[in-house]
Amino acid sequence: MKDLIRNYKLTIKNRTDEESDCDPIVSSASSAYDYGACNSGIFGHDFSTASEDETVKTTVTVSRYPSQDANRQVLTSFVNVYEKLKGVTSANLGERFNKIAELGRNKFEDTFLIGIETSGKASSWETLHNFPICQQEEHTTHSIVTIFAIWNTTMGSSLLAMAWGVVRTGFFPAVIIMLAISGLCLYTTHVLLSVNKKHGIISSNFEVPELCRLLLGKWAEVMARIFSMIVLIGADIVYWILMSNFLYNFVSFVYDAFHGNSTEEMTNAVLCPKNIVLNLNTTYVFNPSMENSTFYNIWDLYSTVPVILAVIMFPLLNFKSPTFFTKFNSLGTISVTYLLIFVAIKSFSWGPHMQSWSEEWTLKATFPSLTGMLSMSYFIHNIIITIMRHNRHQEKNGRDLTIAFSLITFTYLFIGVVFYVGFPLAKTCIEDNLLNNFSKRDTLTLISRLLLLFQLFTVFPLITYMLRQDILTNLNGIFKLDSTFGYTKIMCINFVVVLTCIMFACFLPRIGTLIRYTGALSGLVYIFLLPSLLQMASLKKDDRLTAPKAIFYCCIIVIGSLNLFSQFFISDTQ
Structure with a gap:
């Protein structure tokens, strides 16, 4: 093995002296690959030979010889494999040692290995772990683009509920909790990047589940995949409730305008739905008797509207590829920017309305509503590795991640704090969808609802597509089903x-409740549990896991557990 490494070093040195340019490698799936490729790892952490007696068919894809940087990356990967195999006896190497030797001999040829595909009876989980060994993606994204990609990804429905979270917590405690949860989420995100940098495999599809498989085992990967799907289905449910709300209010506005009922509401009215009527169906009007009309008996927010929305939305979900909807991704930034302007205009027009600042220091018993919701608000852990992989300046990932989380925290603080301070009615009137506190005839509110409705119409198919792909992938992995597209x-x-989604929109249309439960549940796994376990596993491999460090990461897990359990002991009516 030492001779193989030594000869390969000499070969790399000679070849790099002769060649300075190379042709680009073009991916069939995308144009993400640039010059060269890398081999960041061949085998996983498990070198068991239980399935080595089974046949493995290896297909090699070749391209022109890579650049000098790619050569060094390949050499590094061979050295890493050598280090992993140093303590293994020759009797246990078997076919794998021959594969490594064969790969080494391939480097003397005028072609370069860029991929390995395995098929046959041998399980990819036990042989090559189904990891692409040479899929180096080009780092093309500038830092500013990476920062705003993180910011735009985390901006979701919790923006509309942030002021409601402040009400449930208390003003000053809410600010402190927002900063604390933000710092904790930033730290655990950075932990994932650090562990991936040290142990991960350079691949276009290598994320937290694959990292869990390498360091913790298959059980951790299964857990990561399940809770990733929980986040997606939770987002779908919340988005469906919001789309139903926005569609209901817009159609009601049009109906009232054409039937002369618009005078029943004042254009700039600030509503307290809890004090208008107790019936949820008449939350959004001043005159409950108007709800007795035939139109409002049919056009009901909590029965017919979610079903009518399904008739409109369902055909859009059955496309083979959601590429068309990705063209509207920029709407997310526009919507968030408009919402910031909307809150600023409304709050500054009202002025400060705080009765007693001293009372705002009191931490309310319902504060877990905010902690659970923030776990969803700062949730980006399941895709952060992919986002940061494209960053052009990898050495600045920590800085860019910190700036992104600072921007996210500022956005949530601005929406929640500014709206809370300026709201002119009793603070308990603030809804978990702050747009519900405004008349449907309010011009700025109408624009907000239309903009958000169109955005959600384009985002919902994308979220559902990702959920569908996860479901099919997991079912295929478990039951070996056919993964080809079928209507x-x-x-x-x-x-x-x-x-x-319809069932929740009809019987539990509370986005604050759904966000806090989904956030606390998925946050326990992705924000608190898995990063801590991965870090401890990494430290243990290096013999650097000390008792204080283990206690520290166990405390993080305990915090996440308490955050989840506390959700079951509070009520949204408190």
Whole structure:
């Protein structure tokens, strides 16, 4: 093995002296690859030979010889494999040692290995772990683009509920909790990047589940995949409730305008739905008797509107690829920017309305509503590795991540704090969707609802597509089903997703409740548990895991557990 490494070093040195340029490698899936490729790892952490007696067919894809940097990366990967195999006896190496030797001999040829595909009876989980060994993606994204990509990804429905979270916590405690949860989420995100940098495999699809498989085992990967799907289905449900709300208010506005009922509401009215009527169906009007009309008996927010929305939305979910909807991604930034302007205009027009600043220091018993919601608000851990992988300046990942979280924290603080301070009615009137506190005839509110409605119409198919792909991938991995596209199974999955969304929109249309439960549950796994376990596993491999460090990471896990359990002991009516 030492001779193989030594000869390969000499070969790399000679070849790099002769060649300075190379042709780009073009991916069939995208144009993400630039010059060269890398080999960041061949085998996983498990060198068991239980399935080595089974046949493995290896297909090699070749391209022109890579650049000098790619050569060094390949050499590094061979050295890493050598270090992993140093303590293994020759009897246990078997076929794998021959594969490594064969790969080394391939480097003497005028072609360069860029991929390995395995097929046959041998399980990819036990041989090559199904990891692409040479898929080096080009770092093309500037730092500013990476920062705003993180910011835009985390901006979701919790923006509309942030002021409600402040009400449930108390003003000053809410600010402190927002900063604390932000710092903790930033730290655990950085932990994931650090562990991936040290142990991860350079691959276009290598994320937290694959990292868990390498360091913790298959059980951790299964857990990561399950809770990643929980986040997606939770987002779908919340988005469905919001779309139903926005569609209901817009159609009601049009109906009232054409039937002369618009005079029933004042244009700039600030509403307290809790004090208007007790019936949820008449929350958004001043004159409850108007709800007795035939139109409002049919056009009901909590029965017919979610079903009518399904008739409109369901055909959009059955496309083979959601590429068309990705063209509207920029709407997310526009919507968030407009919402910031909307809150600023409304709050500054009202002026400060705080009765007693001293009372705002009191921490309310319902503060877990905010901690659970923030776990969803700062949730980006399941895709952070992919986002940061594209950053052009990898050495500045820590800085860019910190700036992004600072921007996220500022946005949430601005929406929640400014709206809370300026709200002119009793603070308990603030809804978990702050737009519900405004008349449907309010011009700025109408624009907000239309803009958000159109954005959600384009985002919902994307979220559902990702959820569908996760479901199919996991089912294929468990039951070895056919993973090819088929309209029958796609429509069945979409039907179940839409039916679930309709049920929640009709019987539990509380986005604050859904966000805090989803955030606390998925946050326990992705924000608190997995980063801590991965870090401890990494430290243990290096013999650097001390008792204080273990206690520290166990405390993080305990915080996440308490955050989840506390959600079951508070009520949204308190």
